[in-house]
Amino acid sequence: MALDSPAWPHDIPNQRVDRSTQATIRPFCLEIDYEVSLTELTLTQDLRGLIGTLPGADRSLWLARYAEVTGPLNAKGFLITCDERPLSLSVQGYDLSIEEHPRYTFRFQAPLPERGALTIHDTNYTSSEGTSRLAVRARGGAWVQGDDLPPNVEEIAIRPVWQLDDAEERRTRFERVTFRSLGQTGPEKDTPRSDASSGTSSNAPGPPGAATSTSSGRLSKLLDGVTRGSWLWFSLVAAALGAIHAIQPGHGKTLVTAVALGSQSRFYDPALLGLATTLAHTSSVLLLAAILWWTGASQVATIHQHLLRVAGFVIAAGGFWRVGRHLGGWGEGEHADSVTTPAPVDALSPASLVGLGIAGGLVPCWDAVGLLVLCAAIGRLAAGVFLVVSFGVGMACVLVAVGIAAGWLKSALRLSVQARGWESRLGLASGVMLAGIGLVFFLG
Structure with missing residues (x-):
């Protein structure tokens, strides 16, 4: 998914964008599943602002194009540091499901040292409405400390941002933990993800419509x-x-x-x-x-x-x-x-x-x-x-x-x-x- 994009986070002011972040710390590797859900109208207007129109395309190509354009923007919107040194996320792929609205799950990854203090700050959609959640967990021989919320994002209650106070709202976007890798010699590169949260096992986005399920009740x-x-x-x-x-x-x-x-x-x-x-x-x-x-x-x-x-x-x-x-x-x-x-x-x-x-x-x-x-x-x-x-x-x-x-x-x-x-x-x-x-x- 190579695409030149500006170095600023993605935002859709005053529109509802529901998002959840599942950060997984593995030995020498940080993985982030970033789920973004929005209406097709909001999606269409946002993509028009980013690339203009796409004449001659079909709906599945339009939805795939949105993932290709916004995936790198969302990755740049994460400010990740390890022991005060910045880390860059790379886009590994995405999954798309369509129920009531399109829901994208972007898969990001960054290398980690054997141990350190990790800070995760999501600066995307800061002026958008909707819900927001963030969870950090350890897998595959890694250890993490400093997070007092459930390790799995599905266990965190869904609440609109406007119902949260400043500290609670910040917690849906920001977390600092310490971590350590146990008994591992290095990260496994370019291997399929096995967690249920990762969706499909491909490391790159498939063709238009790949990994997509739609509801038969939708007019579109x-x-x-x-x-x-x-x-x-x-x-x-x-x-x-x-x-x-x-x-x-x-x-x-x-x-x-x-x-x-x-x-x-x-x-x-x-x-x-x-x-x-x-x-x-x-x-x-x-x-x-x-x-x-x-x-x-x-x-x-x-x-x-x-x-x-x-x-x-x-x-x-x-x-x-x-x-x-x-x-x-x-x-x-x-x-x-x-x-x-x-x-x-x-x-x-x-x-x-x-x-x-x-x-x-x-x-x-x-x-x-x-x-x-x-x-x-x-x-x-x-x-x-x-x-x-x-x-x-x-x-x-x-x-x-x-x-x-x-x-x-x-x-x-x-x-x-x-x-x-x-x-x-x-x-x-x-x-x-x-x-x-x-x-x-x-x-x-």
Whole structure:
């Protein structure tokens, strides 16, 4: 992995980067497994800033290129000294796994004397957010003293950096120990690593996609197959993923149900709201991806919070309006002619439904945004837009189906003599549900 790189640590300001450092002291050798996990959107924007775009590439090559570029930067970000003499880490390879987000494990190595005082200081990602852990252990006939935390990084609790005080945060990046080699004559060079933490046994990075496992539930995984297989097949798979995405908590189902249960809702109201929500959701993905691409920004947390508050305000306002109309109608009925049934609340106009749908779909799926930015970086924007639109079709099918089911339930209750008294209460419940959804969004 020979690559010229500047002599400064790697950093991604104000972005979440989870990292853990497992330092292993062996006879005459220091090994470091440096795990870095980040979103594909953050990864794409970071690599664009380092090398620009990579037209004609595929996703696996882009992910491999990121490791090749950032591996040496991360190695230079470790300030290692032994008896006050600096040591340089060499990059031995990396492993890549993709679950919710890409997770790299870089393997670094440096020679050690027979004994000494060792200092490890990770200066990478100093202005990034996320979690950080550091552990030091001895293996293969080496002895280490001075570390009072568990020797294996997996045994250290994962806590966000902002929850740590200054001393605890420093401990996730800095450690000083004394060590000694016992009964060994020298390091074994260029031999495969045998610890489970080292992943694959190769000492150099493999071809693009090597040592990589991906989750079948990720939209971005479809990108590599679109140009190799049937576009119809991959559109169906993307639509299925969109349907699964819509089934998960949130994503507009409660909003559609609340409108469908309104006392004066029409049979097509849920369908119109579901379509408006999906269209707004897909449009927000396309628009935000374009903004992030042209600005080079990746401040998704701040954007997400602002969008949530705007959407929450609009939805809560609509909900409180409906509650007020119901309660007002109830009061008027009781004083005017002692009728206990509340006055009906006017059905939402199509424009109001579209407005609610826009508010409900304002917050995008950030994985889809990241996919579009990645597609633009590797020159496959058309494939990305195709997948995102197919994804939205799947979402629309679920939301419309939920709305129709809720409307059918209300119609069934309306036909029941015993349940007729509940119809107006369903309308009130509809307003309360809308107000509750909006408040949850607004308060974050």
